Amino acid sequence: xxxxxxxxxxxxxxxxxxxxxxxxxxxxxxxxxxxxxxxxxxxxxxxxxxxxxxxxxxxxxxxxxxxxxxxxxxxxxxxxxxxxxxxxxxxxxxxxxxxxxxxxxxxxxxxxxxxxxxxxxxxxxxxxxxxxxxxxxxxxxxxxxxxxxxxxxxxxxxxxxxxxxxxxxxxxxxxxxxxxxxxxxxxxxxxxxxxxxxxxxxxxxxxxxxxxxxxxxxxxxxxxxxxxxxxxxxxxxxxxxxxxxxxxxxxxxxxxxxxxxxxxxxxxxxxxxxxxxxxxxxxxxxxxxxxxxxxxxxxxxxxxxxxxxxxxxxxxxxxxxxxxxxxxxxxxxxxxxxxxxxxxxxxxxxxxxxxxxxxxxxxxxxxxxxxxxxxxxxxxxxxxxxxx
Amino acid sequence: xxxxxxxxxxxxxxxxxxxxxxxxxxxxxxxxxxxxxxxxxxxxxxxxxxxxxxxxxxxxxxxxxxxxxxxxxxxxxxxxxxxxxxxxxxxxxxxxxxxxxxxxxxxxxxxxxxxxx
Numbered sequence: 001x002x003x004x005x006x007x008x009x010x011x012x013x014x015x016x017x018x019x020x021x022x023x024x025x026x027x028x029x030x031x032x033x034x035x036x037x038x039x040x041x042x043x044x045x046x047x048x049x050x051x052x053x054x055x056x057x058x059x060x061x062x063x064x065x066x067x068x069x070x071x072x073x074x075x076x077x078x079x080x081x082x083x084x085x086x087x088x089x090x091x092x093x094x095x096x097x098x099x100x101x102x103x104x105x106x107x108x109x110x111x112x113x114x115x116x117x118x119x120x121x122x123x124x125x126x127x128x129x130x131x132x133x134x135x136x137x138x139x140x141x142x143x144x145x146x147x148x149x150x151x152x153x154x155x156x157x158x159x160x161x162x163x164x165x166x167x168x169x170x171x172x173x174x175x176x177x178x179x180x181x182x183x184x185x186x187x188x189x190x191x192x193x194x195x196x197x198x199x200x201x202x203x204x205x206x207x208x209x210x211x212x213x214x215x216x217x218x219x220x221x222x223x224x225x226x227x228x229x230x231x232x233x234x235x236x237x238x239x240x241x242x243x244x245x246x247x248x249x250x251x252x253x254x255x256x257x258x259x260x261x262x263x264x265x266x267x268x269x270x271x272x273x274x275x276x277x278x279x280x281x282x283x284x285x286x287x288x289x290x291x292x293x294x295x296x297x298x299x300x301x302x303x304x305x306x307x308x309x310x311x312x313x314x315x316x317x318x319x320x321x322x323x324x325x326x327x328x329x330x331x332x333x334x335x336x337x338x339x340x341x342x343x344x345x346x347x348x349x350x351x352x353x354x355x356x357x358x359x360x361x362x363x364x365x366x367x368x369x370x371x372x373x374x375x376x377x378x379x380x381x382x383x384x385x386x387x388x
Numbered sequence: 389x390x391x392x393x394x395x396x397x398x399x400x401x402x403x404x405x406x407x408x409x410x411x412x413x414x415x416x417x418x419x420x421x422x423x424x425x426x427x428x429x430x431x432x433x434x435x436x437x438x439x440x441x442x443x444x445x446x447x448x449x450x451x452x453x454x455x456x457x458x459x460x461x462x463x464x465x466x467x468x469x470x471x472x473x474x475x476x477x478x479x480x481x482x483x484x485x486x487x488x489x490x491x492x493x494x495x496x497x498x499x500x501x502x503x504x505x
Contacts, residue, residue, distance in 0.1 A: 120454045127453055131475075133394050134418070138476050138501035139449060139456045144464050147447035152466075155445070155484055199464075200448045245425065249466045249473035250417075254445055 003222040004098045005232040006384065007105075008037025009345035014182045014213035014333030018116040022051060022058060022337075023070045025214035026111040029338070030071030033107065033345075037218035038230060044218075045103035047077035048094040050087030050110030051337035054079075056125040057117055071107065071216070081337075083129035084286060086110055087215070088340030088371030088380035092239050094219050095382075099236075104224040108344075109216030110337035122210050126336075129374040131247035143207055143287065145248050145375045147199035150289040152254035154201070157304030161201050164288035165192035166310040168205050168330055171285060174317060175327025177356035180342075182211045182333030192288075206288040211333030215342035234348045237273060237366070238383040240266030246377045257376035260297035264370070267381040268299075275299040278321065278383075279364035280350050282343035284372040285328040294370050295323065298381070317360045325350060325357040340371035344382065351386050393420025398500050402492040406437035408472045416471030440487045441469035443504070446478060455497040467504050476502030 010032025012025050026049070034041060049067035054060045061079075068077035080090040087110030094108035114122050126142040127135075135145065153159060169189055175181035192205040225232045242262030245251055252258070268274055275298060283298070285291035295306040300321060309315045315323035326332045326346035329339060347367035349355035365386045372379045397419050400406055408416045409432040411424035416435075423430050445466045452460035463478035467488055474490060482488055488504040495501060 119451065120457065123451060124454055133391060135475050136453065137455075137495065137499040138503075139453060139459075139462055139464050139495065140475060141449055141451065141453055143451065144447055144449045147449075148445040148464065148466055151447060151484065152445040197448070197450045199450065202447075247475065249475045250425070254466065 001099045004236040005225045006234045006348045007220040007232040008033045008218040011180045011215040012213045014211040016115040017212040022111040022113045027070035029214035030216040033216040041072040043105045044073045046106040048090040048108040049079045050090040053125040082378040083373035085371045085373030085378040086337040104221045109341045111214035112335035112337040143199040146287040147202045156255045159307035163307045165189045167288040167291045168192045170310045171328040171330040175331035181327045183331045208329040208334040211335045213335035215338040234351045235387045237385040238267035238271030240381045242379045244377045248375045257293045257297045260379040263379045263381035264298045271383045278368045280361045281368040283370040343369040407434045410435040438470045441467035455495040479505045
């Protein structure tokens with residue numbers, strides 16, 4: 001199996017661009033990634049594209065070929081849909097194609113256009129990631145099901161809204177200076193606690209924003225990197241994926257996310273690494289409680305111990321394990337289908353040293369990306385490492 | 389539109405004869421299922437849903453789906469009924485840990501769903 005390098009990364013600004021189509025957004029991110037890699041479009045042998053709500057928001061399915069033409073590539077192109085983990089899954093399939101020797105250069109990425117419909121439309125679109133028969137018809141929303149997880153977590157382990165507020169404060173602080181971030185402003189714990197409730201115990205500032213945007217990465221085999229003298233010092237060390245029952249009520253434990261744990265186990269084993277080896281990570285903080293559940297599933301904290309990690313300063317910029325130095329979904333934004341490869345792009349730049357927060361982890365050599373779909377019925381975990 | 393299996397389950401709950409599917413290893417599931425989603429057993433039999441369940445997680449939703457726009461804010465809960473957990477609207481003031489019964493209601497889009505009281 002060949003080593004897979006992250007040869008280039010690209011992203012649009014994440015924000016509200018109701019007038020921009022997904023193809024337009026992905027065209028910007030994908031061509032930026034190709035330029036960053038120094039790879040011509042005609043070298044690309046496959047496009048792995050993540051998108052969640054194309055049918056419901058834009059009336060557009062069959063988006064793989066559109067994504068390829070948007071970046072000037074004529075190669076087999078497939079759209080992957082796994083809710084908020086769509087481009088995490090697309091990235092994993094792209095890694096497997098190169099690792100298996102089926103392709104030397106591929107593009108993985110994703111895009112989402114969400115703000116062109118009103119809040120009710122977005123809420124309805126996002127809710128389709130839940131079980132339509134048993135959850136959505138009963139009034140479940142995306143924040144609503146995470147609120148049930150938070151309620152179950154508090155009941156099982158304790159923790160407070162103030163603990164969760166520190167996650168939001170941390171991630172907002174990290175986004176300052178990130179040119180791609182939806183929000184670049186500090187907030188305080190009191191802002192989070194006093195914000196209007198969305199689904200109790202979660203309020204507006206416990207939730208990521210609804211963002212439009214796109215991201216892309218170029219992957220290349222070790223031989224292609226050497227032959228073309230690419231500057232590609234970051235490689236994929238391990239990949240993992242897990243699934244779980246779709247409806248939250250059907251899970252063994254409402255306060256745990258075993259799909260993410262399974263993905264992490266697979267990625268760590270493939271890389272020959274463990275949680276103690278990770279220097280920086282980007283985790284899927286669609287809600288503040290989601291960051292806590294992620295850190296516990298990934299093995300950084302025992303169940304019940306992760307809720308106060310940000311409050312204790314362990315996961316802040318200056319902590320032992322900086323988490324979401326990009327600003328996370330919370331402040332960088334969450335254009336659903338773009339999030340997984342956006343995390344890969346942020347980690348790659350942290351490890352290369354050209355990230356706005358690179359000085360928070362100057363000696364980092366291993367990064368972890370955790371991307372989750374729905375209430376973590378889908379999860380991918382990827383480990384990146386500096387190779388030289 | 390009819391959703392075979394799921395609608396039969398809702399009909400039964402509405403008539404006070406709620407049921408779940410049980411496999412030989414006592415895993416519970418809801419129809420339609422051809423096999424047990426936990427262990428894959430094809431030997432599924434109907435068993436009566438307990439008359440009372442226990443609330444295990446509760447939220448109050450302030451930004452609702454379009455089908456619940458007129459009722460927002462509303463409460464959503466997960467309740468354990470024997471070997472299965474159900475998701476439904478929660479009426480009244482019951483809290484996590486309290487006992488509830490289950491019935492069927494319709495939202496503004498005409499979709500039937502479970503309600504706990």
